[in-house]
Amino acid sequence: MIKKILVSVVLVFLSVSSFSVVAFAQDAAFKRIQKNQEINCGVYVFGSIFSYGTDGKPRGLTVDLFDEVSKRTNLKVRYTEISSFATLFEDLKAGRFDMVCSPLLSFPSSMMKGLPGAFISEDPVNIYANAEADLSVITSLDQLNDPKYTFVGMDGELGGIYVPILFPRADLKMLPVGVPPSNMFLELHTGKVDFVILSNMAEKAYAKENPGKIKQVTDDSLIDASVRFFYAEDSFSLMTNMNVIVEDMKRDGTLDRLLKRHGLLRM
Numbered sequence: 001m002i003k004k005i006l007v008s009v010v011l012v013f014l015s016v017s018s019f020s021v022v023a024f025a026q027d028a029a030f031k032r033i034q035k036n037q038e039i040n041c042g043v044y045v046f047g048s049i050f051s052y053g054t055d056g057k058p059r060g061l062t063v064d065l066f067d068e069v070s071k072r073t074n075l076k077v078r079y080t081e082i083s084s085f086a087t088l089f090e091d092l093k094a095g096r097f098d099m100v101c102s103p104l105l106s107f108p109s110s111m112m113k114g115l116p117g118a119f120i121s122e123d124p125v126n127i128y129a130n131a132e133a134d135l136s137v138i139t140s141l142d143q144l145n146d147p148k149y150t151f152v153g154m155d156g157e158l159g160g161i162y163v164p165i166l167f168p169r170a171d172l173k174m175l176p177v178g179v180p181p182s183n184m185f186l187e188l189h190t191g192k193v194d195f196v197i198l199s200n201m202a203e204k205a206y207a208k209e210n211p212g213k214i215k216q217v218t219d220d221s222l223i224d225a226s227v228r229f230f231y232a233e234d235s236f237s238l239m240t241n242m243n244v245i246v247e248d249m250k251r252d253g254t255l256d257r258l259l260k261r262h263g264l265l266r267m
Contacts, residue, residue: 026234028095029231029238033098039077039078039099041066041080041099041100042091043080043081043100046102046202047208047210048060048061048262049062051209060205061102061261062101064261064262066101068245073245082097084177085157086154087156088100088156089113092232098235099229100114100229103121103227103228105125105225106228114231116228116229116230117242117243121265124200124223125198125200125221125222126198126200126203126216126222127216127217127222128188128198128216129188129214130188130189130215135217139218140218141166141218141222145166146170147169147171150172150192151167151171151194151195152172152175152187153175154184155174157181158197159196160172166222184196185213185214201264204263
């Protein structure tokens with residue numbers, strides 16, 4: 001009887017071990033990074049989160065964060081622009097980049113498509129208007145659910161996701177797939193739309209480069225969310241290693257220092 005139990009235990013152990021090996025062996029991004037000694041970072045161009053200087057070199061919070069990652073891992077880092085939020089997770093799964101390195105909002109529509117990493121910062125979602133707009137008649141968000149108001153959005157982006165759900169009677173101008181997120185502000189400042197939906201971090205990133213250009217419509221937030229790095233659905237090894245680095249950067253104060261440097265620290 002004891003022999004049978006021992007055999008069963010060994011078989012279970014071998015089965016679990018085999019499953020673990022298979023699961024981790026599927027982490028294609030981690031294998032690429034180990035082979036190339038380089039992280040191919042998926043990024044989106046947005047103010048102080050990620051942009052290019054006059055010399056053409058990448059700059060912003062993402063670059064500073066991954067300079068730290070490079071120091072701690074001795075890996076090189078290169079940047080690949082995300083072509084569209086609508087195809088972000090498909091591109092990630094296809095290996096166009098190893099992970100999403102620009103902090104990305106974690107909210108219901110982004111879940112179950114990839115692996116969200118460790119918590120980086122709180123990031124409530126709000127509605128913003130052109131700084132010169134007269135908002136004196138607006139006292140609650142419910143008033144924005146009106147055909148006389150127009151929001152701007154993109155496929156897979158906050159406006160494109162939440163306006164049809166929360167403000168179905170309002171108009172929504174959807175921008176073409178592949179245009180940079182900055183085009184939403186062009187629509188706002190030229191008066192083609194009334195409102196844009198942004199996370200707090202995105203607003204701060206835009207405001208640092210464009211002070212006094214937009215303002216929050218009401219004090220009420222639409223959603224309380226967070227920002228994190230995101231990984232392909234099979235990237236357990238990569239996520240685990242990066243989570244440890246993020247926790248270390250929190251512990252030694254590096255994360256707050258970099259968020260503060262770029263005006264993105266939520267007090």
